[in-house]
Amino acid sequence: MEMVNITIDGKKIQVPKDYTVLQAARKAGVEIPTLCYLKGINEIGACRMCVVEVKGARSLQAACVYPVSEGMEVITNSERVRKARKVNLELILSNHDRSCLTCVRSRNCELQKLAEDLNVKQIRYEGENIRRPLDDFSPSVVRDPNKCILCKRCINVCRNVQEVGVINANYRGFRTVISTAFDRSLNDVACTMCGQCIQACPVGALREKDSTDIVWKALADKNKYV
Ligand code: FES
Structure with missing residues:
Protein backbone atom coordinates (compact mmCIF):
# COMPACT_ATOMS: atom_id res chain seq x y z
CA MET A 1 0.00 0.00 0.00
CA GLU A 2 1.38 3.37 -0.99
CA MET A 3 1.88 5.66 2.02
CA VAL A 4 2.28 9.44 2.42
CA ASN A 5 3.87 11.50 5.20
CA ILE A 6 1.77 14.27 6.70
CA THR A 7 1.84 16.49 9.78
CA ILE A 8 -1.28 17.07 11.89
CA ASP A 9 -1.01 19.61 14.71
CA GLY A 10 2.75 19.09 14.73
CA LYS A 11 2.47 15.26 14.84
CA LYS A 12 4.22 13.53 11.97
CA ILE A 13 2.46 10.39 10.73
CA GLN A 14 2.41 8.07 7.78
CA VAL A 15 -0.98 7.10 6.35
CA PRO A 16 -2.27 5.33 3.22
CA LYS A 17 -2.41 7.57 0.14
CA ASP A 18 -6.20 7.16 -0.20
CA TYR A 19 -6.97 8.47 3.32
CA THR A 20 -8.90 11.66 4.01
CA VAL A 21 -7.59 14.19 6.53
CA LEU A 22 -10.26 12.98 8.99
CA GLN A 23 -9.11 9.36 8.73
CA ALA A 24 -5.50 10.46 9.18
CA ALA A 25 -6.40 12.59 12.21
CA ARG A 26 -8.26 9.72 13.83
CA LYS A 27 -5.27 7.48 13.23
CA ALA A 28 -3.07 10.08 14.91
CA GLY A 29 -5.45 10.36 17.87
CA VAL A 30 -6.45 13.92 16.96
CA GLU A 31 -10.11 14.77 17.55
CA ILE A 32 -12.03 16.58 14.79
CA PRO A 33 -15.77 17.16 15.33
CA THR A 34 -18.16 15.79 12.70
CA LEU A 35 -21.89 15.94 12.18
CA CYS A 36 -22.96 14.84 8.69
CA TYR A 37 -20.18 12.23 8.39
CA LEU A 38 -21.12 8.56 8.74
CA LYS A 39 -18.18 6.32 7.91
CA GLY A 40 -18.58 4.53 4.59
CA ILE A 41 -22.21 5.68 4.27
CA ASN A 42 -22.38 9.47 4.20
CA GLU A 43 -19.15 11.22 3.26
CA ILE A 44 -20.45 14.32 1.50
CA GLY A 45 -18.86 17.30 3.30
CA ALA A 46 -22.20 19.01 3.94
CA CYS A 47 -22.14 20.39 7.48
CA ARG A 48 -18.61 21.90 7.54
CA MET A 49 -18.18 21.10 11.23
CA CYS A 50 -14.94 19.28 10.46
CA VAL A 51 -13.15 22.20 8.80
CA VAL A 52 -9.38 22.41 9.24
CA GLU A 53 -6.53 24.58 7.98
CA VAL A 54 -4.36 22.99 5.30
CA LYS A 55 -1.07 24.79 4.68
CA GLY A 56 -1.09 26.29 1.20
CA ALA A 57 -4.90 26.23 0.82
CA ARG A 58 -6.56 29.65 1.11
CA SER A 59 -9.90 28.49 2.49
CA LEU A 60 -10.65 26.03 5.28
CA GLN A 61 -11.23 22.46 4.10
CA ALA A 62 -13.72 19.81 5.21
CA ALA A 63 -11.50 17.09 6.73
CA CYS A 64 -14.03 14.32 6.05
CA VAL A 65 -13.68 14.66 2.27
CA TYR A 66 -10.25 16.29 1.80
CA PRO A 67 -7.62 13.79 0.59
CA VAL A 68 -4.17 13.62 2.14
CA SER A 69 -1.07 14.24 0.04
CA GLU A 70 2.68 13.91 0.55
CA GLY A 71 4.09 16.59 2.85
CA MET A 72 0.69 18.02 3.80
CA GLU A 73 0.53 20.11 6.99
CA VAL A 74 -2.81 20.34 8.78
CA ILE A 75 -3.92 22.44 11.76
CA THR A 76 -7.15 21.26 13.38
CA ASN A 77 -7.63 23.57 16.34
CA SER A 78 -6.57 27.14 15.52
CA GLU A 79 -8.69 30.16 16.48
CA ARG A 80 -9.75 30.54 12.83
CA VAL A 81 -10.93 26.91 12.74
CA ARG A 82 -12.80 27.14 16.06
CA LYS A 83 -14.55 30.37 14.99
CA ALA A 84 -15.61 28.88 11.65
CA ARG A 85 -17.00 25.73 13.28
CA LYS A 86 -18.94 27.82 15.78
CA VAL A 87 -20.47 30.04 13.08
CA ASN A 88 -21.41 26.98 11.00
CA LEU A 89 -23.05 25.41 14.02
CA GLU A 90 -24.97 28.58 14.91
CA LEU A 91 -26.26 28.78 11.33
CA ILE A 92 -27.50 25.19 11.54
CA LEU A 93 -29.14 25.96 14.89
CA SER A 94 -30.81 29.10 13.50
CA ASN A 95 -33.26 26.99 11.50
CA HIS A 96 -33.59 24.10 13.95
CA ASP A 97 -36.57 23.49 16.24
CA ARG A 98 -34.79 23.88 19.56
CA SER A 99 -37.45 22.34 21.79
CA CYS A 100 -34.74 20.26 23.45
CA LEU A 101 -36.59 19.92 26.76
CA THR A 102 -39.25 17.74 25.17
CA CYS A 103 -37.09 16.07 22.52
CA VAL A 104 -36.50 12.32 22.83
CA ARG A 105 -32.88 12.82 21.77
CA SER A 106 -32.06 15.35 24.49
CA ARG A 107 -28.72 14.41 26.15
CA ASN A 108 -28.19 11.96 23.28
CA CYS A 109 -28.16 14.50 20.46
CA GLU A 110 -25.04 15.11 18.37
CA LEU A 111 -26.07 18.70 17.67
CA GLN A 112 -26.65 19.47 21.36
CA LYS A 113 -23.29 17.91 22.24
CA LEU A 114 -21.48 20.03 19.64
CA ALA A 115 -23.22 23.17 20.91
CA GLU A 116 -21.89 22.38 24.39
CA ASP A 117 -18.41 21.53 23.12
CA LEU A 118 -18.21 24.75 21.09
CA ASN A 119 -19.62 26.80 23.95
CA VAL A 120 -22.63 28.14 22.04
CA LYS A 121 -24.47 30.34 24.55
CA GLN A 122 -26.76 32.23 22.18
CA ILE A 123 -28.08 32.00 18.65
CA ARG A 124 -26.81 35.10 16.87
CA TYR A 125 -28.49 34.35 13.58
CA GLU A 126 -32.24 34.56 14.04
CA GLY A 127 -33.97 34.71 10.69
CA GLU A 128 -36.75 33.23 8.67
CA ASN A 129 -37.85 29.75 9.74
CA ILE A 130 -39.80 27.31 7.67
FE1 FES B 1 -19.89 17.34 7.86
FE2 FES B 1 -17.26 16.93 7.43
S1 FES B 1 -18.52 16.13 8.99
S2 FES B 1 -18.57 18.30 6.44
Missing part, protein backbone atom coordinates in the same frame (compact mmCIF):
# COMPACT_ATOMS: atom_id res chain seq x y z
CA ARG A 131 -42.29 25.34 9.74
CA ARG A 132 -43.38 22.04 8.25
CA PRO A 133 -45.99 19.54 9.45
CA LEU A 134 -44.99 16.48 11.49
CA ASP A 135 -45.31 13.19 9.63
CA ASP A 136 -46.69 10.81 12.27
CA PHE A 137 -48.87 8.61 10.06
CA SER A 138 -46.46 5.68 9.95
CA PRO A 139 -47.11 3.04 12.64
CA SER A 140 -43.46 3.09 13.70
CA VAL A 141 -41.50 6.15 12.53
CA VAL A 142 -42.19 9.81 13.35
CA ARG A 143 -40.52 12.34 11.05
CA ASP A 144 -40.14 15.93 12.22
CA PRO A 145 -38.71 18.09 9.40
CA ASN A 146 -38.37 21.04 11.77
CA LYS A 147 -35.57 19.26 13.62
CA CYS A 148 -33.83 18.05 10.47
CA ILE A 149 -30.35 19.50 9.85
CA LEU A 150 -30.12 18.26 6.22
CA CYS A 151 -27.11 16.03 6.89
CA LYS A 152 -28.54 13.37 4.52
CA ARG A 153 -27.37 10.47 6.68
CA CYS A 154 -30.89 8.99 6.56
CA ILE A 155 -31.02 9.26 2.75
CA ASN A 156 -27.81 7.34 2.24
CA VAL A 157 -28.50 4.66 4.83
CA CYS A 158 -31.99 4.10 3.34
CA ARG A 159 -30.70 4.02 -0.25
CA ASN A 160 -27.22 2.50 -0.07
CA VAL A 161 -27.36 0.23 2.98
CA GLN A 162 -30.99 -0.89 3.11
CA GLU A 163 -31.47 -0.50 -0.65
CA VAL A 164 -34.95 0.93 -0.11
CA GLY A 165 -34.45 4.55 -1.17
CA VAL A 166 -37.70 6.19 -0.12
CA ILE A 167 -36.15 9.31 1.43
CA ASN A 168 -34.56 12.09 -0.58
CA ALA A 169 -33.93 15.83 -0.67
CA ASN A 170 -36.80 17.81 -2.17
CA TYR A 171 -36.62 21.42 -3.38
CA ARG A 172 -33.44 23.50 -3.28
CA GLY A 173 -31.62 26.09 -1.14
CA PHE A 174 -33.42 27.37 1.96
CA ARG A 175 -36.53 25.40 0.97
CA THR A 176 -34.69 22.05 0.93
CA VAL A 177 -36.50 19.37 2.89
CA ILE A 178 -35.60 15.73 3.45
CA SER A 179 -38.78 13.94 2.57
CA THR A 180 -40.30 11.34 0.26
CA ALA A 181 -41.30 11.67 -3.38
CA PHE A 182 -44.03 14.31 -3.69
CA ASP A 183 -43.74 14.95 0.09
CA ARG A 184 -45.94 12.02 0.96
CA SER A 185 -46.05 10.46 4.41
CA LEU A 186 -43.64 7.62 5.15
CA ASN A 187 -46.80 5.58 5.55
CA ASP A 188 -47.68 6.11 1.89
CA VAL A 189 -44.37 5.03 0.36
CA ALA A 190 -42.48 1.73 0.31
CA CYS A 191 -40.82 2.33 3.72
CA THR A 192 -40.01 -1.04 5.30
CA MET A 193 -39.96 0.48 8.80
CA CYS A 194 -36.50 -0.99 9.42
CA GLY A 195 -35.59 1.97 11.64
CA GLN A 196 -32.10 2.42 10.18
CA CYS A 197 -32.86 6.06 9.33
CA ILE A 198 -33.61 6.64 13.02
CA GLN A 199 -30.26 5.10 13.96
CA ALA A 200 -28.47 7.29 11.44
CA CYS A 201 -30.18 10.56 12.42
CA PRO A 202 -27.87 12.68 14.63
CA VAL A 203 -30.81 14.66 16.08
CA GLY A 204 -34.49 14.08 16.84
CA ALA A 205 -35.79 14.50 13.29
CA LEU A 206 -36.55 10.80 13.03
CA ARG A 207 -37.67 8.78 15.98
CA GLU A 208 -39.60 5.68 16.97
CA LYS A 209 -43.29 6.07 17.55
CA ASP A 210 -44.21 5.11 21.10
CA SER A 211 -47.38 4.72 23.14
CA THR A 212 -47.49 8.42 24.09
CA ASP A 213 -47.76 9.37 20.40
CA ILE A 214 -50.71 7.05 20.03
CA VAL A 215 -52.45 8.46 23.15
CA TRP A 216 -51.86 12.09 22.07
CA LYS A 217 -53.12 11.39 18.57
CA ALA A 218 -56.24 9.69 19.93
CA LEU A 219 -56.89 12.67 22.24
CA ALA A 220 -56.39 15.15 19.40
CA ASP A 221 -58.75 13.19 17.15
CA LYS A 222 -61.32 13.01 19.95
CA ASN A 223 -61.13 16.79 20.56
CA LYS A 224 -61.64 17.40 16.87
CA TYR A 225 -65.09 15.83 17.03
CA VAL A 226 -66.25 17.09 20.47
Whole structure:
Protein backbone atom coordinates (compact mmCIF):
# COMPACT_ATOMS: atom_id res chain seq x y z
CA MET A 1 0.00 0.00 0.00
CA GLU A 2 1.38 3.37 -0.99
CA MET A 3 1.88 5.66 2.02
CA VAL A 4 2.28 9.44 2.42
CA ASN A 5 3.87 11.50 5.20
CA ILE A 6 1.77 14.27 6.70
CA THR A 7 1.84 16.49 9.78
CA ILE A 8 -1.28 17.07 11.89
CA ASP A 9 -1.01 19.61 14.71
CA GLY A 10 2.75 19.09 14.73
CA LYS A 11 2.47 15.26 14.84
CA LYS A 12 4.22 13.53 11.97
CA ILE A 13 2.46 10.39 10.73
CA GLN A 14 2.41 8.07 7.78
CA VAL A 15 -0.98 7.10 6.35
CA PRO A 16 -2.27 5.33 3.22
CA LYS A 17 -2.41 7.57 0.14
CA ASP A 18 -6.20 7.16 -0.20
CA TYR A 19 -6.97 8.47 3.32
CA THR A 20 -8.90 11.66 4.01
CA VAL A 21 -7.59 14.19 6.53
CA LEU A 22 -10.26 12.98 8.99
CA GLN A 23 -9.11 9.36 8.73
CA ALA A 24 -5.50 10.46 9.18
CA ALA A 25 -6.40 12.59 12.21
CA ARG A 26 -8.26 9.72 13.83
CA LYS A 27 -5.27 7.48 13.23
CA ALA A 28 -3.07 10.08 14.91
CA GLY A 29 -5.45 10.36 17.87
CA VAL A 30 -6.45 13.92 16.96
CA GLU A 31 -10.11 14.77 17.55
CA ILE A 32 -12.03 16.58 14.79
CA PRO A 33 -15.77 17.16 15.33
CA THR A 34 -18.16 15.79 12.70
CA LEU A 35 -21.89 15.94 12.18
CA CYS A 36 -22.96 14.84 8.69
CA TYR A 37 -20.18 12.23 8.39
CA LEU A 38 -21.12 8.56 8.74
CA LYS A 39 -18.18 6.32 7.91
CA GLY A 40 -18.58 4.53 4.59
CA ILE A 41 -22.21 5.68 4.27
CA ASN A 42 -22.38 9.47 4.20
CA GLU A 43 -19.15 11.22 3.26
CA ILE A 44 -20.45 14.32 1.50
CA GLY A 45 -18.86 17.30 3.30
CA ALA A 46 -22.20 19.01 3.94
CA CYS A 47 -22.14 20.39 7.48
CA ARG A 48 -18.61 21.90 7.54
CA MET A 49 -18.18 21.10 11.23
CA CYS A 50 -14.94 19.28 10.46
CA VAL A 51 -13.15 22.20 8.80
CA VAL A 52 -9.38 22.41 9.24
CA GLU A 53 -6.53 24.58 7.98
CA VAL A 54 -4.36 22.99 5.30
CA LYS A 55 -1.07 24.79 4.68
CA GLY A 56 -1.09 26.29 1.20
CA ALA A 57 -4.90 26.23 0.82
CA ARG A 58 -6.56 29.65 1.11
CA SER A 59 -9.90 28.49 2.49
CA LEU A 60 -10.65 26.03 5.28
CA GLN A 61 -11.23 22.46 4.10
CA ALA A 62 -13.72 19.81 5.21
CA ALA A 63 -11.50 17.09 6.73
CA CYS A 64 -14.03 14.32 6.05
CA VAL A 65 -13.68 14.66 2.27
CA TYR A 66 -10.25 16.29 1.80
CA PRO A 67 -7.62 13.79 0.59
CA VAL A 68 -4.17 13.62 2.14
CA SER A 69 -1.07 14.24 0.04
CA GLU A 70 2.68 13.91 0.55
CA GLY A 71 4.09 16.59 2.85
CA MET A 72 0.69 18.02 3.80
CA GLU A 73 0.53 20.11 6.99
CA VAL A 74 -2.81 20.34 8.78
CA ILE A 75 -3.92 22.44 11.76
CA THR A 76 -7.15 21.26 13.38
CA ASN A 77 -7.63 23.57 16.34
CA SER A 78 -6.57 27.14 15.52
CA GLU A 79 -8.69 30.16 16.48
CA ARG A 80 -9.75 30.54 12.83
CA VAL A 81 -10.93 26.91 12.74
CA ARG A 82 -12.80 27.14 16.06
CA LYS A 83 -14.55 30.37 14.99
CA ALA A 84 -15.61 28.88 11.65
CA ARG A 85 -17.00 25.73 13.28
CA LYS A 86 -18.94 27.82 15.78
CA VAL A 87 -20.47 30.04 13.08
CA ASN A 88 -21.41 26.98 11.00
CA LEU A 89 -23.05 25.41 14.02
CA GLU A 90 -24.97 28.58 14.91
CA LEU A 91 -26.26 28.78 11.33
CA ILE A 92 -27.50 25.19 11.54
CA LEU A 93 -29.14 25.96 14.89
CA SER A 94 -30.81 29.10 13.50
CA ASN A 95 -33.26 26.99 11.50
CA HIS A 96 -33.59 24.10 13.95
CA ASP A 97 -36.57 23.49 16.24
CA ARG A 98 -34.79 23.88 19.56
CA SER A 99 -37.45 22.34 21.79
CA CYS A 100 -34.74 20.26 23.45
CA LEU A 101 -36.59 19.92 26.76
CA THR A 102 -39.25 17.74 25.17
CA CYS A 103 -37.09 16.07 22.52
CA VAL A 104 -36.50 12.32 22.83
CA ARG A 105 -32.88 12.82 21.77
CA SER A 106 -32.06 15.35 24.49
CA ARG A 107 -28.72 14.41 26.15
CA ASN A 108 -28.19 11.96 23.28
CA CYS A 109 -28.16 14.50 20.46
CA GLU A 110 -25.04 15.11 18.37
CA LEU A 111 -26.07 18.70 17.67
CA GLN A 112 -26.65 19.47 21.36
CA LYS A 113 -23.29 17.91 22.24
CA LEU A 114 -21.48 20.03 19.64
CA ALA A 115 -23.22 23.17 20.91
CA GLU A 116 -21.89 22.38 24.39
CA ASP A 117 -18.41 21.53 23.12
CA LEU A 118 -18.21 24.75 21.09
CA ASN A 119 -19.62 26.80 23.95
CA VAL A 120 -22.63 28.14 22.04
CA LYS A 121 -24.47 30.34 24.55
CA GLN A 122 -26.76 32.23 22.18
CA ILE A 123 -28.08 32.00 18.65
CA ARG A 124 -26.81 35.10 16.87
CA TYR A 125 -28.49 34.35 13.58
CA GLU A 126 -32.24 34.56 14.04
CA GLY A 127 -33.97 34.71 10.69
CA GLU A 128 -36.75 33.23 8.67
CA ASN A 129 -37.85 29.75 9.74
CA ILE A 130 -39.80 27.31 7.67
CA ARG A 131 -42.29 25.34 9.74
CA ARG A 132 -43.38 22.04 8.25
CA PRO A 133 -45.99 19.54 9.45
CA LEU A 134 -44.99 16.48 11.49
CA ASP A 135 -45.31 13.19 9.63
CA ASP A 136 -46.69 10.81 12.27
CA PHE A 137 -48.87 8.61 10.06
CA SER A 138 -46.46 5.68 9.95
CA PRO A 139 -47.11 3.04 12.64
CA SER A 140 -43.46 3.09 13.70
CA VAL A 141 -41.50 6.15 12.53
CA VAL A 142 -42.19 9.81 13.35
CA ARG A 143 -40.52 12.34 11.05
CA ASP A 144 -40.14 15.93 12.22
CA PRO A 145 -38.71 18.09 9.40
CA ASN A 146 -38.37 21.04 11.77
CA LYS A 147 -35.57 19.26 13.62
CA CYS A 148 -33.83 18.05 10.47
CA ILE A 149 -30.35 19.50 9.85
CA LEU A 150 -30.12 18.26 6.22
CA CYS A 151 -27.11 16.03 6.89
CA LYS A 152 -28.54 13.37 4.52
CA ARG A 153 -27.37 10.47 6.68
CA CYS A 154 -30.89 8.99 6.56
CA ILE A 155 -31.02 9.26 2.75
CA ASN A 156 -27.81 7.34 2.24
CA VAL A 157 -28.50 4.66 4.83
CA CYS A 158 -31.99 4.10 3.34
CA ARG A 159 -30.70 4.02 -0.25
CA ASN A 160 -27.22 2.50 -0.07
CA VAL A 161 -27.36 0.23 2.98
CA GLN A 162 -30.99 -0.89 3.11
CA GLU A 163 -31.47 -0.50 -0.65
CA VAL A 164 -34.95 0.93 -0.11
CA GLY A 165 -34.45 4.55 -1.17
CA VAL A 166 -37.70 6.19 -0.12
CA ILE A 167 -36.15 9.31 1.43
CA ASN A 168 -34.56 12.09 -0.58
CA ALA A 169 -33.93 15.83 -0.67
CA ASN A 170 -36.80 17.81 -2.17
CA TYR A 171 -36.62 21.42 -3.38
CA ARG A 172 -33.44 23.50 -3.28
CA GLY A 173 -31.62 26.09 -1.14
CA PHE A 174 -33.42 27.37 1.96
CA ARG A 175 -36.53 25.40 0.97
CA THR A 176 -34.69 22.05 0.93
CA VAL A 177 -36.50 19.37 2.89
CA ILE A 178 -35.60 15.73 3.45
CA SER A 179 -38.78 13.94 2.57
CA THR A 180 -40.30 11.34 0.26
CA ALA A 181 -41.30 11.67 -3.38
CA PHE A 182 -44.03 14.31 -3.69
CA ASP A 183 -43.74 14.95 0.09
CA ARG A 184 -45.94 12.02 0.96
CA SER A 185 -46.05 10.46 4.41
CA LEU A 186 -43.64 7.62 5.15
CA ASN A 187 -46.80 5.58 5.55
CA ASP A 188 -47.68 6.11 1.89
CA VAL A 189 -44.37 5.03 0.36
CA ALA A 190 -42.48 1.73 0.31
CA CYS A 191 -40.82 2.33 3.72
CA THR A 192 -40.01 -1.04 5.30
CA MET A 193 -39.96 0.48 8.80
CA CYS A 194 -36.50 -0.99 9.42
CA GLY A 195 -35.59 1.97 11.64
CA GLN A 196 -32.10 2.42 10.18
CA CYS A 197 -32.86 6.06 9.33
CA ILE A 198 -33.61 6.64 13.02
CA GLN A 199 -30.26 5.10 13.96
CA ALA A 200 -28.47 7.29 11.44
CA CYS A 201 -30.18 10.56 12.42
CA PRO A 202 -27.87 12.68 14.63
CA VAL A 203 -30.81 14.66 16.08
CA GLY A 204 -34.49 14.08 16.84
CA ALA A 205 -35.79 14.50 13.29
CA LEU A 206 -36.55 10.80 13.03
CA ARG A 207 -37.67 8.78 15.98
CA GLU A 208 -39.60 5.68 16.97
CA LYS A 209 -43.29 6.07 17.55
CA ASP A 210 -44.21 5.11 21.10
CA SER A 211 -47.38 4.72 23.14
CA THR A 212 -47.49 8.42 24.09
CA ASP A 213 -47.76 9.37 20.40
CA ILE A 214 -50.71 7.05 20.03
CA VAL A 215 -52.45 8.46 23.15
CA TRP A 216 -51.86 12.09 22.07
CA LYS A 217 -53.12 11.39 18.57
CA ALA A 218 -56.24 9.69 19.93
CA LEU A 219 -56.89 12.67 22.24
CA ALA A 220 -56.39 15.15 19.40
CA ASP A 221 -58.75 13.19 17.15
CA LYS A 222 -61.32 13.01 19.95
CA ASN A 223 -61.13 16.79 20.56
CA LYS A 224 -61.64 17.40 16.87
CA TYR A 225 -65.09 15.83 17.03
CA VAL A 226 -66.25 17.09 20.47
FE1 FES B 1 -17.26 16.93 7.43
FE2 FES B 1 -19.89 17.34 7.86
S1 FES B 1 -18.52 16.13 8.99
S2 FES B 1 -18.57 18.30 6.44
